[in-house]
Amino acid sequence: MRIKANGTQMEDGYTRIDQFNDKATAKLAKHYKGVLEGLGEDPEREGLQDTPKRVAQSMQFLTQGYHQSAEEILNSAKFKEDYRHMVLVKNIDLFSMCEHHMIPFIGKAHVAYIPNGYITGLSKIARVVEVYARRLQVQERMTNQIRDSIQNALDPLGVAVVIEAQHLCMQMRGIQKQNSVTTTSAFTGAFLEKEATREEFIHLIGSKLS
């Protein structure tokens, strides 16, 4: 049985919150009840009675990345393999929350690396994206964190990360630009040094970066 309750870390570093942490839920729920009151709502009315607890559990799910380790995930499926060309996992869906407004930003990550003796399980790349997306974030930091965790764990010849996301804080409030998309990129090694390698990556992800 690999999956334990309350967000305990698994062998592969992946924490799955099947049962929420009762203590954290109670603490958060108390505050969300205050938020409802602050909004002028009646937290005791029928539709809202369980809302503080629901929001508390929802927020724990959406921020579960704080309890997960990208390093452990990558090392749990690190295989010796003499493949020295680009490995690209593209169109990895991500749901994160901006740390300024705690409103979602939603998009896709494209992650590539060039192995230097070691490869990792493909799903682990997507799990690393989850680890950093499931936190309060800014897109730039998340992009760098994904790049750095892969570079440190696998010591590859290069890592490339591109994230394209829509920030709901710019769509449903504030400046209200419904179609704006933010693209961030971070590179190491061959992706920085060799234009042809970077161009190949950009061509493969089908982005308009170039």
Ligand SMILES: Nc1nc2c(ncn2[C@@H]2O[C@H](COP(=O)(O)OP(=O)(O)OP(=O)(O)O)[C@@H](O)[C@H]2O)c(=O)[nH]1
């Ligand atoms: N760089 C960056 N900025 C972000 C991200 N998510 C949200 N923001 C921005 O964070 C900024 C916070 O600016 P403030 O002026 O303090 O907040 P605000 O008054 O609510 O700003 P407006 O959104 O312009 O109404 C805004 O410009 C947001 O668009 C992100 O991932 N990266």
Ligand SMILES: [Zn+2]
């Ligand atoms: Zn925001």
